[in-house]
Amino acid sequence: MSGGSLAFQQxxxxxxxxxxxxxxxxxxxxxxxxxYGLQQLDTMMAEFGATGPTSPDDPVGAFLTELVQQTKDALADLGTSRATLDGVWAVALKREAFSARMTRFTDGSGLVAVSDATFSLCGLYAQAMGLAGQLGPVPQVLTGLLRYYNTQQRVFGIAGKLEIRLEPEATQAAGLFHYLAAQFVVAHELAHYVLGHASSVSAFAPDEYLPVCSESHQLEAEADLHALRVVRRACEQLFDDLPPGGGQAALGAVGAAIGTLAVHVTEQALFVRRGASHPPARQRAAALLREMNFAERKLAEESFGSALAVTEAASSTGASAVPFSSGMIGSAPVHTPLDPSYLRTIEVFDELQCRSPEWYLNLLDQAGRELGEPWLTDGAQLAAEGDSAAALRIWGVPKGNIGALCDPQQPLTFCALFKKLQTSFTAREIPGDRLRAYSIAAAMLVSESLSGDTGRASADETWIDA
Structure with a gap:
């Protein structure tokens, strides 16, 4: 399709x-x-510039362009016509909670959009895999890295993460897994397009909402399985100089697992209320494993036998959760340019999210009494009783915002709720040294009643479908 399509214009x-x-x-x-970070950035940009890119300041765009082209090549090998593939474009967006989606336009063209944050998360998992290959199993390190990332997102709304400095061989392996995971995400969205699925909520778009329905589950399962076949074929093309039957195609299974986990941690950790039209991650993983041959399944199980459990531990909040601490990182080669006091700040913010509802109620009740602000106490009591709208109103959230925050048909991130409360508490002149703590406590207290039924996986589902 020509560059004048509606998808290309968008x-x-x-x-x-x-x-x-x-x-x-x-x-x-x-x-x-x-x-060091400046040197690394300049070295990366110099190496990128030496490749002669059309946009010398856009390595993300170049990465996505290469990824999409190789994915389209694999789709063509699997029988999709080039004419069909020419009708779909892909763009990377700087949106943090959004993951990925495909939009089909009235002229038949399609646009795949992927967030930078999704690529970043895929890279974080891949680096943790590289570290495991370098040091052996380190689940507590991945837990810590993910909790740090999640707290950054929930409180600040940014995809901040700690850097793992790997040895050359581990760096190469991590780069491959990052690429394959990103390719699975893109392939899933392209699969929707080539399979003729109408635009709908994607299994990589937890920031949209539709009620659960079996038809959408079936479409997502079809897209997942086709994406696995695409990444499998792409691996065969990538390693076409190796003899067939060497198991190289099985690497695609690892990419599929990372891609699924990247959206799973986003929806579990960042959303108070999210879209529920797609299958739970455990169900998706089980279906993918059933599709895999022996070599693929073995590699996926060896690499990710505990990954989902780690992901869920890193994504949980409340009294049963274990908050981030620098001790989780231990002696792993993890780097941050930030002052050590900033790590302590993240520890404190995460600790605040790992308390019971009674603790938040007591904190805000005590704060209201100490500051002479009874509205803090009254709002906390209403929130504890499940009357979220009344609590938000007393806490000073504008009426127009309350409707959206309480609408069960709209997705809601924790960060959006927290920021609304922080703005209201600022207007009420809550002292700056307590502002974030009280805002986090209020957001946590009201979150349970705002969440509703978000389609979370049931406790008895398992990562490996026996």
């Missing part, structure tokens, strides 16, 4: 200004005094 409109983003990254690293 693709052009959605392009991120990567030059500005790059400038901001350099400014932030300079502010932190991270000379």
């Amino acid at each position: 693709y052009q409109k959605l392009q991120v200004n990567r030059a500005r983003q790059l400038t901001q990254m350099r400014e932030r690293l300079t502010e932190l005094g991270d000379d």
Whole structure:
């Protein structure tokens, strides 16, 4: 399809200004005094520039372009016509809670959109795999890395993560797994397009909402299985110089598992209320495993036997959760340019999210008495009783915002709820040293009544479908 399609027009409109983003990254690293980080960034950009890219400031776009082309090549090998594939475009967006989706336009063209944060999460899992290959199993390190990431997202709304510095061989392995995981995400969305699925809530789009229905589950399962076949074929093409039957295609199974986990941690950790039209991660994983041959299944099970449990431990909040601590990282080669006090800040914020409803009620009740602000106490009592709308109203959230926050048909991230409360508490002149703590406590207290039935996986589901 020509570049004049509706999808291409939208693709052009959605392009991120990567030059500005790059400038901001350099400014932030300079502010932190991270000379190593600046050196790494400049080295990466110099190496990227030497490849002769059409957009020298956009390595993300170049990564996605290469990824999409190889995915389309694999789809063509599996029987999709080139004419059909020419009708779909892909763009990377700087949106944190959003994962990925495909939109089909009235002229038949399609647009796949993937968030930078999804690519970032795929990279985090892949680096943890590389570290496991370097040091042996380190589930507590992955738990810590994910909890740090989740707290950054929930409180600050940014995809901040700690850097793992790997040895060259482990770096190469992590890079491969990152690529394959990102390819599975893209392949899933492209599968929706080539299979003729109408635009709908995707299994990689927890920021949209539709009621659960068996038809959508079936469509998502079809897209997952086709994406697995695509990544499998792409692996065979990638290693076409190796003799057949060497198990290289099985690497695609690892990519599929990482891609599924990346969206699972997003929906479990970041959303108070999310879209529920797609199958739970455990169900998706079990279906994928049934599709795999022996070599694929063995590699997936060896690599990810405990990954989902770790992911869920890192995504949980409340009194039973174990908060982030720097001790989770231990002696692993994890780096951050931030002052050690910032790690303690993340520890404190995560600790605040790992308390009981009674603890939040007592904290806000005591705060209301100490500050002479009875509305804090009254709102906490209403929230504890399940009257979230009344609690938000007393806490000063504008009426127009309360409707959206309490609408069970709209997705809601914890960060959006937290920021609304923080803004209200700021207007009520809550002291700055207590502002975030009280805002987190209020958001946690009201979250349970706002969540409703979000289609969370049941406790008796298992990662490996026996």
